[in-house]
Amino acid sequence: MPAVEAWFLGGPVDGRLMPVEVTADGSPPAVMKLPQTGLYAGTRDTPAPTTEHIYVLAGKLADLEVYQYRQAGGETTD
16 A cells, blocks of 8 residues: 655654555545554553554655644643
8 A cells, every 4th residue: 555654753653754554545644543552561461451542644844744642632742
């Protein structure tokens, strides 16, 4: 599938470049939802529930799409 290179700011993938699949019309998606699988912590027999991290398309830097992390309640990180 066609993709563009994107830069992610804030959240669990801060500062990473990653490919992002484009939509049917060739543009990057307005919102990226990145699931983080549960972790085993302590003596648990099962992983913690999956957490979803949301990134919103914030603009473009040179030839890179830039996505900004959104916390619960719509706040952004610095």
